[in-house]
Amino acid sequence: MSTRTFQLDQDQAPLHRALLRYRKRRIVSFDVPGHKQGRATPELTEFLGANCLSVDVNSMAMLDNLIHPISVIKEAEVLAADAFGAAAAYFIVNGTSAAVQAMILASLNPGDKIIMPRNVHRSAINALILARAVPVYVNPGLDIELGIPLGMAFKDVKAAIEKHPDAKAVLINNPTYYGVCPDVKRLADLAHENDMRLLVDEAHGTHFYFSDDLPLAGMDGGADFSAISLHKTGGSLTQSSMLLVGKRVMEDAGYVRQIINLTQTTSASYLLMSSLDLARKNLALNGAAIFSRVIQQADYAREEINQIGGYYAFSKERCDGDAFFSFDETKLSVHTRSMGLSGMEVYERLRDEYDIQVEFGDLGNFLAIVSIGDRPVAIERLIAALSEIYRLERRDPRGLMANEYIEPHVAMTPAEAFYAKAEQLPLKDCIDRVCAEFVMCYPPGIPILAPGELVTKEALDYISYAKSIGSNMTGTEDLAVEKLYVVI
Amino acid sequence: MNRYELWFNEFHTEHVTFSFRVDRQLLQKTSDFQRIEILETPEFGRVLILDGIIMCTEKDEFIYHDMIVHVPMAVHPEVKKVLLIGGGDGGALRELCRYETIESIEIVEIDLDVVNAAKEFLPTMATSYDDPRVNLIIADGLRYVRRKENVYDLIIVDSTDPFGPGESLFTKEFYGNCYKSLKDDGILVNQHESPFYGQEAREARLTHRRMKSVFDLSRVYQAHIPTYPSGHWLFGFSSKGLDPIKDFDADRWNALGLRTKYYNTDIHVGSFMLPNYVLELIGELS
Ligand SMILES: Cc1ncc(COP(=O)(O)O)c(C=O)c1O
Numbered sequence: 001m002s003t004r005t006f007q008l009d010q011d012q013a014p015l016h017r018a019l020l021r022y023r024k025r026r027i028v029s030f031d032v033p034g035h036k037q038g039r040a041t042p043e044l045t046e047f048l049g050a051n052c053l054s055v056d057v058n059s060m061a062m063l064d065n066l067i068h069p070i071s072v073i074k075e076a077e078v079l080a081a082d083a084f085g086a087a088a089a090y091f092i093v094n095g096t097s098a099a100v101q102a103m104i105l106a107s108l109n110p111g112d113k114i115i116m117p118r119n120v121h122r123s124a125i126n127a128l129i130l131a132r133a134v135p136v137y138v139n140p141g142l143d144i145e146l147g148i149p150l151g152m153a154f155k156d157v158k159a160a161i162e163k164h165p166d167a168k169a170v171l172i173n174n175p176t177y178y179g180v181c182p183d184v185k186r187l188a189d190l191a192h193e194n195d196m197r198l199l200v201d202e203a204h205g206t207h208f209y210f211s212d213d214l215p216l217a218g219m220d221g222g223a224d225f226s227a228i229s230l231h232k233t234g235g236s237l238t239q240s241s242m243l244l245v246g247k248r249v250m251e252d253a254g255y256v257r258q259i260i261n262l263t264q265t266t267s268a269s270y271l272l273m274s275s276l277d278l279a280r281k282n283l284a285l286n287g288a289a290i291f292s293r294v295i296q297q298a299d300y301a302r303e304e305i306n307q308i309g310g311y312y313a314f315s316k317e318r319c320d321g322d323a324f325f326s327f328d329e330t331k332l333s334v335h336t337r338s339m340g341l342s343g344m345e346v347y348e349r350l351r352d353e354y355d356i357q358v359e360f361g362d363l364g365n366f367l368a369i370v371s372i373g374d375r376p377v378a379i380e381r382l383i384a385a386l387s388e389i390y391r392l393e394r395r396d397p398r399g400l401m402a403n404e405y406i407e408p409h410v411a412m413t414p415a416e417a418f419y420a421k422a423e424q425l426p427l428k429d430c431i432d433r434v435c436a437e438f439v440m441c442y443p444p445g446i447p448i449l450a451p452g453e454l455v456t457k458e459a460l461d462y463i464s465y466a467k468s469i470g471s472n473m474t475g476t477e478d479l480a481v482e483k484l485y486v487v488i
Numbered sequence: 489m490n491r492y493e494l495w496f497n498e499f500h501t502e503h504v505t506f507s508f509r510v511d512r513q514l515l516q517k518t519s520d521f522q523r524i525e526i527l528e529t530p531e532f533g534r535v536l537i538l539d540g541i542i543m544c545t546e547k548d549e550f551i552y553h554d555m556i557v558h559v560p561m562a563v564h565p566e567v568k569k570v571l572l573i574g575g576g577d578g579g580a581l582r583e584l585c586r587y588e589t590i591e592s593i594e595i596v597e598i599d600l601d602v603v604n605a606a607k608e609f610l611p612t613m614a615t616s617y618d619d620p621r622v623n624l625i626i627a628d629g630l631r632y633v634r635r636k637e638n639v640y641d642l643i644i645v646d647s648t649d650p651f652g653p654g655e656s657l658f659t660k661e662f663y664g665n666c667y668k669s670l671k672d673d674g675i676l677v678n679q680h681e682s683p684f685y686g687q688e689a690r691e692a693r694l695t696h697r698r699m700k701s702v703f704d705l706s707r708v709y710q711a712h713i714p715t716y717p718s719g720h721w722l723f724g725f726s727s728k729g730l731d732p733i734k735d736f737d738a739d740r741w742n743a744l745g746l747r748t749k750y751y752n753t754d755i756h757v758g759s760f761m762l763p764n765y766v767l768e769l770i771g772e773l774s
Contacts, residue, residue, distance in 0.1 A: 380630045384661035
């Protein structure tokens with residue numbers, strides 16, 4: 001169910017329409033791209049399809065230009081803003097990473113402070129390097145039984161604001177990877193009362209905008225910016241994304257575009273942009289029905305998984321009205337540690353034994369994303385495979401490590417550490433040194449160590465345990481993640 | 489006067505078709521799961537077609553149904569409880585119902601429209617839906633079997649190909665759930681695709697590999713079915729221990745006095761003797 005109403009005719013897809021028109025005109029092109037509608041690349045054209053290559057084109061008058069939109073891209077962005085209840089929307093083709101960076105860069109000047117939970121995606125901390133900004137980390141809170149980080153308690157954010165009244169912005173995840181949402185509205189009000197902006201990393205929350213049964217979406221809660229990954233749960237092509245802007249920052253709309261253009265390509269892909277246009281149309285017209293079906297499927301899966309025994313597919317019952325304010329029921333987050341298997345092990349079994357790919361596994365949980373494209377048979381297969389893993393592999397849970405919150409010790413800003421003179425040492429020799437790069441499991445891409453933080457024994461223990469259960473580690477220059485750059 | 493001819497064509501591969509003349513179409517219906525057609529033909533009698541693929545014809549269905557039912561029935565000493573997954577045409581059910589010792593048959597078919605079509609248009613196959621031992625359940629096979637533990641003596645998987653609604657019946661998780669639902673001397677028999685053409689052959693190899701990873705014993709046997717791609721078809725026999733040859737009791741089966749058109753106790757033994765290319769395909773060539 002959705003009570004959202006639109007001002008514009010959401011049945012329109014101006015960019016899509018312009019591309020259809022372009023294709024019909026059969027223009028002879030002496031411009032880039034050099035493949036010329038796929039004629040130069042038979043193997044690629046055969047692989048991706050001639051239709052696809054025929055609209056892989058460059059900006060031109062009839063197709064507008066993303067760095068300076070005045071016609072069909074502008075119209076598509078205006079429709080998107082209307083669909084998401086935002087004051088403005090910007091199409092992004094460099095992933096939601098670029099949207100996250102744009103909202104941070106647009107809100108902070110060098111040296112400015114930003115209040116954020118530590119369980120942010122690496123793109124947010126990368127933005128701090130680019131912005132030369134100073135993070136003030138807030139402990140996001142922990143669901144101890146499940147071992148998952150939460151979305152920050154109100155009082156913890158308030159305390160951080162009181163301690164750092166000069167901060168310019170507060171950044172939140174809505175939701176976290178596991179589907180946990182903070183109280184967006186209350187946090188937006190709190191930030192605004194203190195003259196700060198509320199920035200929302202909504203990479204996993206696109207669908208919130210189209211169902212009343214899901215947590216409150218950033219724009220609806222009064223946020224100033226939302227970075228939404230249409231490609232994750234909205235049905236657009238990988239790497240396409242949007243930045244939404246609330247009405248309080250509309251006066252800076254031109255500045256936001258300039259910031260986006262600092263790093264965004266001047267050859268934005270029309271494949272990606274048209275996928276945003278059509279995904280937006282589909283979400284606006286059919287989103288409510290789609291997500292009520294998705295929620296039903298996920299609920300069904302949770303019920304069945306909880307009957308197998310051993311697993312705990314959690315949902316709204318974990319909500320506490322604060323750091324776990326609400327839960328995204330389309331996330332099938334399943335706790336596995338009490339049956340003696342790490343989430344990572346279940347993730348691997350599903351992939352290797354049953355050809356089922358879930359989003360990620362950590363020490364005690366795995367996450368399956370149910371979305372717009374799922375069929376009942378796929379859900380049945382997942383449940384059946386989990387029931388097999390339980391039958392064949394459950395173990396004594398003693399000895400398995402639980403997720404804990406590792407308090408970061410920030411010794412310098414991410415930018416200072418990143419640009420400082422550094423040396424590369426074996427991990428074990430890095431204790432008490434200042435880290436100059438990231439270490440994380442990917443997914444979820446939440447740093448265990450970020451530039452500027454002291455390397456603690458806890459962090460190293462966590463890294464070695466995560467490696468031992470087969471987590472995919474990234475972030476360091478050393479691809480084997482055995483050595484780390486630390487500041488000299 | 490010019491008369492046109494109506495021909496049915498099935499692509500066996502991208503480059504090979506199998507076709508026969510059609511007198512008329514008796515049914516065409518799109519169910520929630522697939523397109524169902526029944527054709528009346530001069531050569532094969534009535535033919536059931538799902539999503540453009542021949543499922544069975546009145547002329548040669550006896551081969552398939554004999555082999556999927558009588559082989560396990562001649563091995564297991566005392567089948568009482570049977571689970572039949574798929575098989576909405578009723579042919580396997582008809583053969584099962586000939587055994588008086590069977591006490592109950594649950595037939596789990598995902599598509600009620602297939603059952604109804606068979607009842608209306610395939611009277612020689614759908615003969616046994618009214619047998620009091622038969623319990624028809626319209627459900628997803630994977631989901632149904634997941635909830636069962638240690639109940640069946642025999643499971644027969646009479647499915648479509650793995651490229652449609654039958655997809656989940658070719659997965660390791662399905663076989664594992666079947667294993668769990670079988671008793672300690674239980675047997676599972678499934679249709680196992682053809683070893684000849686690329687796509688089916690790949691499935692046959694994968695299916696055998698998955699079976700072996702789940703069951704204590706897994707063998708493949710064959711039959712000649714003219715209307716299936718290449719005419720050379722495989723079945724899988726998997727069990728928690730019963731061996732299709734060592735535990736096979738020809739005298740006991742012959743004493744039942746069942747008349748069959750394809751199956752006999754010599755065929756039983758012979759059908760487990762496979763050509764080298766098939767052995768190689770399924771990784772059993774020594
Ligand atoms: C919370 C969060 N923010 C931002 C991103 C970045 O999105 P993208 O991969 O589209 O750049 C991700 C992606 O995994 C994410 O999980």
